[in-house]
Amino acid sequence: MNAKLFIAILTLILAAKTSRAQNQEATDSLTRELQEVVVTAKQPATKLVGSTLVSTIPGTNLADLGTALDVLAQLPMLKVQDDAVSVIGKSNIEIYIDGRPMRDDRDLQQILSSNLKKVELLMAPGAAYESTTGAVLKITTKRNFVQGLSLTDQFNLQRRRRWSVMDYLAVDYRAGYWEFFVNGTINLNNSLAKGFTTNTLIYEGKETVVGSSQHNSYPTATGVVKAGLNYAKGSQSFGAYYRYNPERGDFKNTGSEWLNDNPEISTNIDKHTKAHSHLISLYYENSFAEKYLLHFDGDFRRSYQSNTVATTYPTSSNPAVNSTDKRTSTLWAGKLYLNLPLWNGDFTVGTQDSYTHTSLDYRMLNASVSEYIPSSLTDARQTSAALFASWSHMFGKFSLSVGARYEYVDYGFKVDGKRDEDVCRRDHLLTPDVSVGYSFNEESQISLSYASSG
Template identity: 25%
Template structure:
């Protein structure tokens, strides 16, 4: 009875707690305002919201979630700070503490990255800053204002998940971000109000711009990353480059092997005519190996024209073992119990991907063309033994084969205005996904699904700068056709054909 009363009081307390603003001003060691510092609102270790300080060092969370109990302040070159929220929500002035040692070297002010606003983007310089020595693009993005995330999956404060571009090419695999060296990055552009050149479902965009190749001859670089979390995971990467004239030929080899372990315990309590408790206790260990090989070239014909291409070959395989316990109690007496042990194996047959691009400038016109092709095949099989007190024990065997194919291209041309530009372009994607699922015991339905989709879009956008203000307006037309087939039969309800027009406007 006390347990129920405690839960009820906590719920009422949360509902009655008035929302309040949480604010403060950050200064550096010289007393100057610290701008573009990430301030994260948290409940224990859970992310709630994020802000970035303005040019006066001010941050403010208006009507902040009453569950929040601390803020985390992060900026490369300074010590991370974790501060409890004051009762009135006002931190007044917070002084950042310089990190005297980073990556084994003394940090000087000139080594710190700078961030500026350019049009509708927040641009952070990476080249010649300490960010260029952090390791991979993953490590760089963790330290960019307004950005949070890890392992190729990042989001932007107030906008949600972001898509990532490298030199105008959409990144389609999260592994690719970890394979890009921080030393090859020139700058990071964060766009929290994407315009018409991006799809209507895009919340935010992160654009990575790499440095232009310099020098002549042969170069070798290696990268290693080892993580321990009950077991070791190792990542090894070797990069080879040869440059002569305007031609760069490159190759990359990547290997990752590791074992991970995850545990999760969940208790769900329901109050009604009786007290119901649903307990889920599961543990899963996974061992996986990945191998990637990549070869390609970049050719700069002159300062106004460049083109290139690459081919990439990926292979991965692994296995996982899981133990699952599910109990249901009614009025503290066991009502139902089940235990499952799962063994699974997965293998991605060699996956192939390729890209070709061209960038050119003719007078005030700039042309950008990118095309991608990707083909994958994944095989999964699992064996699960289920023990259930209310029914017979059983074995469940599943086999699953998934084949994916994708072709995508995007082309745009822009014209430079005195204080802005005009951009027009088109984008086309054609994909097919085929999934063959089998269960020999016929406990689950075996089915073959085949989804084919084509997506075409055209867009136009105008941007102009007026003093300290920048305005962008545009529109995007989208046409989608999708065919869904189940066991060889066309399913009208899940197939679709539609067109939409999406206008957009932004003022910063």
């Protein structure tokens, strides 16, 4: 067991700024008196509750930024780079949207900032999450607000060295307690990179110069089609959706390599990618007897990707190096928990389970290269089952959260049908955690957390 100690101290000072337009006198003979104007900048209300940063979005200046990614980039402790979200000082973060785990980074691009309700950042996730999880980001959206039919379209045109286009179209229909939706995204990205590099090495006591030049072009076409439904009435809600993701990509590099003063060797690399994935996700949540909350979410995902790579040397007698690979992956995952009051606090007990299977068929088609980069068929399977329980309570200005998680992991790995015992493993892990917080006032809090992981 490796113990991890997290200390988070955050001081939030939120101040409304006002600016006033005072009466001004024109430089000519006319005098114009303006009415006093007060402009108030609304700041996001972010506060520390125990070890969780809670940000409410409606009514703030973040509600009109654009997408969920634009909002997350403005929140404390969060960083957004190349559409990827990270937490400062943390690794292995999990993101949940309306209680369901996010399975695709593009989901955040498709949520409008005006539809966000609350963002919670759990700096000490607790027993309800895997012991290796460094932080959890929980995003809550508004339940659809308008009865009838709505249409949303987002278009983004960008140019760096070449043009890239993204368009998102969504149709939503709400009648009574039901919501039905269909949306799709198409993303045409065309990147270009060129340049050269030189490295000076010492080989057998002599200085050796190794150089290369490259001209990389990588046009890709990706798409998303998603359709589903939601139902919400009183304390009960459920929903499901199906999503299909196709992808095509063509990478081409035209370059050269040279050693010292020897003639350059031209190199062409061509890579073609085809991929797609299917995802079915569902959830159910119900509050009953005015004190119990039952939640379930489950996912099934199957994906496929194939690549063909060809490296040729047009100005030399070196033979071409060709290879192919095909990868298929399957995921089953589910989480079930019950929340109830216990000893004046909140008690949660549940289970989280998953099964994954990934196979990779790699073929090296160059006989001489295959002697040191051989073809192989790998197969990896993992079964994970966990039981967890946690309890939290507020004692005046103090907050306390304690929990424990038991995990069983069975990982099997085969190469060309033969089990690799050096990689395969079965683990039993019991991981406790505790978090204590103290609130000095509405603007200053301190939190101390302890957790262990295998």
